Amino acid sequence: MVLWTAIEMTLEMLRTVMSPSTPRVVRAALGLTLFAAVVSIPIRSEAADVVTTNQPNAASNSDDIVWRVERERTDAIAKAMQSTVCVFVPGGAGGGSGVLISPDGYALTNFHVSSPAGTYMRCGLNDGNVYDAVIVGIDPVGDLALIQLLGRDDFPTATFVPSRSVRIGDACYAIGNPFLLATNLQPTVTAGIVSGTRRYQYPSGTLLEYGNCFQTDASINPGNSGGPLYDSHGDLIGIIGRASFEKRGRVNVGVGYAISGDQAQNFLGSLFSGRILDHATLGATVGTDDDGSVRVTNILQSSDAYRRGLRYGDEILEIDNRVVQTANDVQNLLATFPAQWRVPLTYRQKGRVVHTLVRLASVHRGDELLEEMKTALPPPPPAPPTPPSDPPGDAPGDNDAPGDEKAPEEDTDEASENAEDDNAEEDSNNDRPAEDEGSSEEKNRPKDSAGEPIPQAATERIEERKGFANYYYNKKQQSKFIARVQRQFDGVNPQATWKLQGQATIAGEKEPKLFEMIVGDDVCELTIGSRRERLATPDAYVQSVDTGSAGSLLAAMRSLKRMLDKGPEQFGDTYYWGTAPVLGRSPLRDTTVATHSGIETRFYQHPESGRLELIESFADRDGDPAELWIDPPEWLIDIDAQSFKRFALSDAPTDSATTNGTPTVLQLRYGLDPLATLNVKSWSDTDMESMPTADKDAVSDATNE
Amino acid sequence: MNSHQPAHYQDRLTSIALVSLVTFGLLIPSAPTAHAQPSLARSSSQVQNRVVKIYGAGGVGGLDAYQSGFLVSPAGHVATAWSSVLDVDPIVILNDGRRFESKIVGFEPALELAVLKVDGSDLPYFEVPSGSPDAPIARWGDPVLAVSNLFNIATGNEPASVMQGRIAARSKLDARRGTFQTAYRGEVWLLDLVANNPGAAGGALVDLEGNLLGMLGKELRDRKTGVWLNYAIPSDVLRAPIGDIIAGRKSVSPVDDDPLLARDKSHNAATLGLKLIPDVLETTPVYVDALTPNGPASRADLRPDDLILLVNGRRITHQRAFRDQLRRIDRRDNVTLTIQRENEILEMTIRP
Structure with missing residues (x-):
C-alpha cells in the first residue's frame, strides 16, 4: 500500500515537473525507472562516475524516490522496533507496550499498563530476550510510568522529536504489543498518519487526563498502550495511551491518542525521582469570551498567579510562551505540566500587557492523589495459575464499570485474556528452573503479581515507601545531590560557624554597605550597615521568610549548612523532587526538597555542571519563597517585575557561571524582584562565642522599631 | 533545466540500457540529501478551511448532537448528511472558530443529503465535481x-480529524438490500478506512490534491453480520441536487407566498383520507396513524406509521406545518407526499 503511495508520489512529481508531457510518457518513464532500479544494483559504483557532471533530472529523481522512500520506511521501522518494549505483567494479568529512552534501560509506558504489575514486570525486546524490569516513577494523572529494564547498559533507545514539528498528515507508525500478540517478542507494526494535533481527552475523575496529545489513524488496539508512536524516521512522537472505541467494541476504529513527547519530557526528570507525580493547576478558571479572548472567570487569592497580579477579567495571552486562543487551549497546555513548575505567563490587564512567571499549584492536595489511585483503577485481575476456580470473566466487567463513554481505555484486561495461556507456558518453561534454587530465601523475597518471588536483581532495586512508586530511585538521586553539593562547597567547613563579609546592595538604595553574616547551627545573624537581624528560634526563621526581610536569606544559608553537615538522611524530611525550570527556563534543574523546623527548602542544581544555583525557602505554600541565588547570572541581577520581559529571558545567554568553590555573589529575591545583593569578600570559619553578645540585642531591638 | 527535459525522455525511450545506467548513477549523489517519508501534511491542511463542525439536536438515547459538513459555495452553503441532528436549526462552526446559526435550505431524503445556509460571503468552498465516464x-x-x-x-477552531485510506470499490449500497438500514440506494465509494464513526457523517472525502470526491455517510451496520460499513456518497451524485439548491431551483423551505385558501376549498388530512398521530407536542412528527378505507391516501398505498417528510417537495417538520401547507393547496389538486417507511424513501401522489 505504501509502495503505491510512493509510486503515486513519483507520478505526482513527474506531473508537476514536466507538465507538457502526457501521462503515457510518465507511465513509460516510471516503468523504466523501476526496471532501472532492478538491473542496476551491481553497477552502482561504476555508474556513479558517469553522472557526476550532470544535473539530476526528473526521471532519475523519481526512481530515486520510489526506492528511497521504501527503504527509508523499512529502515525506520527496523530501527524503531529495537527500542519498542513488550510489557508482560507476570502471571498473565495483562500487559502492554513501552519504549526505551536511555541505554541503561529506562523505558516509558502507561501508568495503566504498569499499575496491575505493581513494582515488577517482564519486558521483551525484539532481540528475543526477556528482561526483568522494575517500576521507577509514575504519573497517574498523565498516565505515564517510567520503568527500568535490567541487565544491560547498551539498550537501543528512541529519540524524541519536538512535538511542535509534528503536523497533521505526517506518516507515523504504532509499534507495540496489541492483544499481547508479541509472545515471540516481535512487536506489531501498524502505519497511519497523524490525524490531529493538540487534542484534549477528558480524565476519568482527575486521573488519566490527556492534554495537547496527538491523534492517529494508525491501528491502535488494547495492548498498544504505553507503546511508542514513531515518525517516518523511526523517532519518537509520543506515547500511545488510549483510543476512542465507543459502540464497536474494544478494537480500533481509526482513532487513537498518544501523549505528546513534549509532555513526556516535562515529566521525565521527575519520573526518575521514583515519586508519584501530580499535575498542575493555575489556581484560576478561564472562559472564552464572545470576542474570542480568554478571560479569567475566577481566581484563588492564595494562588501564585494572584500574587503576580492576575485578576478577575484579565485576558490570558500566552502560557509558556505559547499563544492561547481559547479556554480549551489553556487547559490543554496546563495538563502537560508537573505541579509546582514555574512557567511564563503573559496576560493583559486594563490594556497593559504583563509578562510574568507563575508557580503552578498541584491538582491534588495531601493524600488525595493516593486515594484517587486506589479507586480509579480496578485491582489487577487474579493471576490465573494460582486460583484456578476464579471465573476469568470478572475483570473486564469491573473495568467497564465507570461507564463514562470517554473514560480511558485500559487495555490490560482484554489483553490478558488473550495472553493467559501463552504466559503460563512461558512461566513453566523459562523461569521456574532458575528460581528453584534456594527455596527458603525465596519465601522471604517479595512476590510479583503472579505470587512468584521477584528475582534478586530486581528486588535490589525495589524499596516501597508511602508516596513513592519506588523509593530506591529517590535515594539514588539523593546521593547524587549531596555528592554534588559537597563537591561545590568543599572549601567550607560545615561543622564550624560561618562568617561571611563583604558589600551588600539593598534594592532601591544606591550605595552599597558593608555586611557581615554569621551562620550557625541554630543562631544566625545578618548585619548590613547598621541594621542587624538575629534569628535564634524556628519561628524567627519562618517569620523572616513570611515578612520578606533581608534576614530571610539566613534561612537558606542555614539549610545549606545543615545539609552539608548532616546530609539528606539526617537533615529532616528530604527527597529528590525531580526536574523543574528555573525562571521558566531550560535546562530543567535537578530539584531536591528538604523540610526542617517549619521551613521547606528546595535546592536547584544545574543538570550538567551540578552547580547549586538556587535555594528557595518556603514558610508557607501560599506565600512567595525567599530565593537565594548563588552566583546568579549577570543579566538577572537587575531584573525586577517591571523589567521582566519575555525577551529578556529568551535573549539571555545560557547560564555559564560554573565556578565551583565558595560563592562570590549571593542575591535574595522575592517573586520577581531582587531584595539584596551580597558581594562576598570573605567566607571563613568563626567561633560563635567570640561574637559580641552585649550589644546584639540592642541592635536587634533597634531594627524592630 | 526544465526546458530541455522532454528531449531527455525521448532519449530514454530509445535506449533503455543507457537510461538504466544514467538513472541509477544519479541516484547515488542525491541519496544523502534526506528526503522525508511522504507526508500528507499539505494534503491535510489545504482542505481544513472548508470543513465545518455542525451541532444540533441529540445527546439523548445514544443519538449524537454533532456531525460534520463542508462548504459548497462562497455564500455559505454547507452540505451535510440528513440526520436527526438537523431536527433543530443547527449551529455551524467554521474552521477558524466562527460560529453561525444556519437554516436548512435543501433536503434530499433519498440521498440523505441536506444543505444548510449560513450568512457568509467569500468563504472558501469545495467545487462538487461530476467527472465523466472517461x-x-x-x-x-x-x-x-x-x-x-x-x-x-x-x-471551536481546532482542526478536523484527518484519516487516510483508499477507495476500495464503487458499488450500490443496496447490493444486499435490507441488510443495511439506510434510505440511500445509490452508488457509493466503499472505503478501506474506518471513516464512518459517530459525528463523521457529512464530512469530506478528498483526494490528495484536495478535490472533493464525496460526502462521508452515516454509520452503517450490517444487520446480519454486525459488520460496519464505511462509505461516502460520490460527488457526481451530489453535484446536481447541490447545484439546484444553491441556485435556488429547488427549495424545501415551506411556501409562504401561496395564499391560504378557505378551509372548505383547501386540502386537509380528511380530504386526503388519513389520520395523523395525536398532535400533542410543539413539534409532533407527521406520522400517519390510520387511513380511511378506500380513501385517496389508501388508494395511493400510504400506510400507518409512514412518516411524511415533504408535501409537494416542501419540508414539513411538524403537524402544524403540514396543516399549513395543505391549506395552500386546492382540494381539487393532486398532492405529492414524500414519506419515509422504515428505511425507504418513497414518493407518492395522492389523487383526490
Whole structure:
C-alpha cells in the first residue's frame, strides 16, 4: 500500500515537473525507472562516475524516490522496533507496550499498563530476550510510568522529536504489543498518519487526563498502550495511551491518542525521582469570551498567579510562551505540566500587557492523589495459575464499570485474556528452573503479581515507601545531590560557624554597605550597615521568610549548612523532587526538597555542571519563597517585575557561571524582584562565642522599631 | 533545466540500457540529501478551511448532537448528511472558530443529503465535481483522505480529524438490500478506512490534491453480520441536487407566498383520507396513524406509521406545518407526499 503511495508520489512529481508531457510518457518513464532500479544494483559504483557532471533530472529523481522512500520506511521501522518494549505483567494479568529512552534501560509506558504489575514486570525486546524490569516513577494523572529494564547498559533507545514539528498528515507508525500478540517478542507494526494535533481527552475523575496529545489513524488496539508512536524516521512522537472505541467494541476504529513527547519530557526528570507525580493547576478558571479572548472567570487569592497580579477579567495571552486562543487551549497546555513548575505567563490587564512567571499549584492536595489511585483503577485481575476456580470473566466487567463513554481505555484486561495461556507456558518453561534454587530465601523475597518471588536483581532495586512508586530511585538521586553539593562547597567547613563579609546592595538604595553574616547551627545573624537581624528560634526563621526581610536569606544559608553537615538522611524530611525550570527556563534543574523546623527548602542544581544555583525557602505554600541565588547570572541581577520581559529571558545567554568553590555573589529575591545583593569578600570559619553578645540585642531591638 | 527535459525522455525511450545506467548513477549523489517519508501534511491542511463542525439536536438515547459538513459555495452553503441532528436549526462552526446559526435550505431524503445556509460571503468552498465516464473523479485504489469531526474530538477552531485510506470499490449500497438500514440506494465509494464513526457523517472525502470526491455517510451496520460499513456518497451524485439548491431551483423551505385558501376549498388530512398521530407536542412528527378505507391516501398505498417528510417537495417538520401547507393547496389538486417507511424513501401522489 505504501509502495503505491510512493509510486503515486513519483507520478505526482513527474506531473508537476514536466507538465507538457502526457501521462503515457510518465507511465513509460516510471516503468523504466523501476526496471532501472532492478538491473542496476551491481553497477552502482561504476555508474556513479558517469553522472557526476550532470544535473539530476526528473526521471532519475523519481526512481530515486520510489526506492528511497521504501527503504527509508523499512529502515525506520527496523530501527524503531529495537527500542519498542513488550510489557508482560507476570502471571498473565495483562500487559502492554513501552519504549526505551536511555541505554541503561529506562523505558516509558502507561501508568495503566504498569499499575496491575505493581513494582515488577517482564519486558521483551525484539532481540528475543526477556528482561526483568522494575517500576521507577509514575504519573497517574498523565498516565505515564517510567520503568527500568535490567541487565544491560547498551539498550537501543528512541529519540524524541519536538512535538511542535509534528503536523497533521505526517506518516507515523504504532509499534507495540496489541492483544499481547508479541509472545515471540516481535512487536506489531501498524502505519497511519497523524490525524490531529493538540487534542484534549477528558480524565476519568482527575486521573488519566490527556492534554495537547496527538491523534492517529494508525491501528491502535488494547495492548498498544504505553507503546511508542514513531515518525517516518523511526523517532519518537509520543506515547500511545488510549483510543476512542465507543459502540464497536474494544478494537480500533481509526482513532487513537498518544501523549505528546513534549509532555513526556516535562515529566521525565521527575519520573526518575521514583515519586508519584501530580499535575498542575493555575489556581484560576478561564472562559472564552464572545470576542474570542480568554478571560479569567475566577481566581484563588492564595494562588501564585494572584500574587503576580492576575485578576478577575484579565485576558490570558500566552502560557509558556505559547499563544492561547481559547479556554480549551489553556487547559490543554496546563495538563502537560508537573505541579509546582514555574512557567511564563503573559496576560493583559486594563490594556497593559504583563509578562510574568507563575508557580503552578498541584491538582491534588495531601493524600488525595493516593486515594484517587486506589479507586480509579480496578485491582489487577487474579493471576490465573494460582486460583484456578476464579471465573476469568470478572475483570473486564469491573473495568467497564465507570461507564463514562470517554473514560480511558485500559487495555490490560482484554489483553490478558488473550495472553493467559501463552504466559503460563512461558512461566513453566523459562523461569521456574532458575528460581528453584534456594527455596527458603525465596519465601522471604517479595512476590510479583503472579505470587512468584521477584528475582534478586530486581528486588535490589525495589524499596516501597508511602508516596513513592519506588523509593530506591529517590535515594539514588539523593546521593547524587549531596555528592554534588559537597563537591561545590568543599572549601567550607560545615561543622564550624560561618562568617561571611563583604558589600551588600539593598534594592532601591544606591550605595552599597558593608555586611557581615554569621551562620550557625541554630543562631544566625545578618548585619548590613547598621541594621542587624538575629534569628535564634524556628519561628524567627519562618517569620523572616513570611515578612520578606533581608534576614530571610539566613534561612537558606542555614539549610545549606545543615545539609552539608548532616546530609539528606539526617537533615529532616528530604527527597529528590525531580526536574523543574528555573525562571521558566531550560535546562530543567535537578530539584531536591528538604523540610526542617517549619521551613521547606528546595535546592536547584544545574543538570550538567551540578552547580547549586538556587535555594528557595518556603514558610508557607501560599506565600512567595525567599530565593537565594548563588552566583546568579549577570543579566538577572537587575531584573525586577517591571523589567521582566519575555525577551529578556529568551535573549539571555545560557547560564555559564560554573565556578565551583565558595560563592562570590549571593542575591535574595522575592517573586520577581531582587531584595539584596551580597558581594562576598570573605567566607571563613568563626567561633560563635567570640561574637559580641552585649550589644546584639540592642541592635536587634533597634531594627524592630 | 526544465526546458530541455522532454528531449531527455525521448532519449530514454530509445535506449533503455543507457537510461538504466544514467538513472541509477544519479541516484547515488542525491541519496544523502534526506528526503522525508511522504507526508500528507499539505494534503491535510489545504482542505481544513472548508470543513465545518455542525451541532444540533441529540445527546439523548445514544443519538449524537454533532456531525460534520463542508462548504459548497462562497455564500455559505454547507452540505451535510440528513440526520436527526438537523431536527433543530443547527449551529455551524467554521474552521477558524466562527460560529453561525444556519437554516436548512435543501433536503434530499433519498440521498440523505441536506444543505444548510449560513450568512457568509467569500468563504472558501469545495467545487462538487461530476467527472465523466472517461475521466471519473476517482477510481478504486485511489488514495483518499477523510476529513471530519468524528467523535466531536475538535471544538471551536481546532482542526478536523484527518484519516487516510483508499477507495476500495464503487458499488450500490443496496447490493444486499435490507441488510443495511439506510434510505440511500445509490452508488457509493466503499472505503478501506474506518471513516464512518459517530459525528463523521457529512464530512469530506478528498483526494490528495484536495478535490472533493464525496460526502462521508452515516454509520452503517450490517444487520446480519454486525459488520460496519464505511462509505461516502460520490460527488457526481451530489453535484446536481447541490447545484439546484444553491441556485435556488429547488427549495424545501415551506411556501409562504401561496395564499391560504378557505378551509372548505383547501386540502386537509380528511380530504386526503388519513389520520395523523395525536398532535400533542410543539413539534409532533407527521406520522400517519390510520387511513380511511378506500380513501385517496389508501388508494395511493400510504400506510400507518409512514412518516411524511415533504408535501409537494416542501419540508414539513411538524403537524402544524403540514396543516399549513395543505391549506395552500386546492382540494381539487393532486398532492405529492414524500414519506419515509422504515428505511425507504418513497414518493407518492395522492389523487383526490
